[in-house]
Amino acid sequence: MNEILQGVLIPFLGTSLGAACVFLMKKQLGVSVQRILTGFAAGVMTAASVWSLLIPAIEQSETDMGRLAFLPATIGFLLGIAFLLLLDKLIPHLHMNSDKAEGLKSKLPKNIMMLLAVTLHNIPEGMAVGVVYAGFLYGGGMSASGALALALGIAIQNFPEGAIISMPLKAEGMSKPKAFIAGVISGAVEPIAALVTIAAAGFIIPAMPYLLSFAAGAMIYVVVEELIPEMSAGEHSNIGTVSFAAGFAAMMILDVALG
DSSP: OHHHHHHHHHHHHHHHHHHGGGGTOSSOOOHHHHHHHHHHHHHHHHHIIIIIIIHHHHHHHHHHHGGGGHHHHHHHHHHHHHHHHHHHHHSOOSSSOHHHHHHHTTTSOHHHHHHHHHHHHHHHHHHHHHHHHHHHHTTSSOOHHHHHHHHHHHHHHHHHHHHHHHHHHHHTTOOHHHHHHHHHHHHHHHHHHHHHHHHHHTTOGGGHHHHHHHHHHHHHHHIIIIIHHHHHOSSOOSHHHHHHHHHHHHHHHHHHHHO
16 A cells, blocks of 8 residues: 555655755746646656556456447546546636636736646546556556556656746745745645545446546646647747657656556
C-alpha cells in the first residue's frame, strides 16, 4: 500500500517542485520556454493516454469481447471527453468562450482563472494515475512498473505547471511563499482524484477498461482544449510541435521500458 501511496504522490511532487521555481528564478518564464514546456506536457499526456490507458483498456477487453474489444475503450473515452466538457462549462477558468470570460473579468483575476484551469486539468491526470494503480492493486492487468511510468511521466509534465502558476503571482506582487503555496494547491487535487479513483475501482473491477479509457478521454480533452492552443498561440513557431514530439517520445519510452 505504501508503494501505491508513494506513486500517487509523485505527480503532486512534480507540481510542487515547479512551484518552487518562484524561489530560484527572478523573471517570469519567457514565451518560448512556456511553449516548450507546454508542448512537452501535451506530448506526455497524449502518449500516456495511448500507451498507458487506451491500449491496456482494449487488451483487457479482448478475452471477453474479441473483435468488439474496442467498445469499452470507445465508450469510456467519449464519456471522459464529455465529463471534462461539463467541468469546462461549470468551472470558470482562463480558457473559456469570450462572453463568459468578459463577464468574469471583474470578479476573477487572470491568475486565479489560470489556477482554476490548471486545477481543472489536474483532475484527469490524478484519475489516470489512480486507475492504473487500481489495475495493479486489484489484479486488473497493470504492473507496478507500468503504473510508476505513468506517475513519473505526469510528474515531468506537471513541473512547468507549478511554475506557470507561481511565477506570474510573484511578478504581480504576491510574496514568494504565498505564490509557492498557490502553485502547490493547484496540484493537490491530483492525489485526491487518484485515491478516490482507486477506492471506486475496487467496487467496479469489471469496469476497469471503461475507467482507463475514461481517464484517457479526459486527458486528451485537456491536450486539445488547453495545451495545444497555448503552445501555438502568438507568433508562428514550430518549437511547441517539436517539444510535443519530444514529450510523446519520452513518455512512450518510459511506458515501454518500465511497463
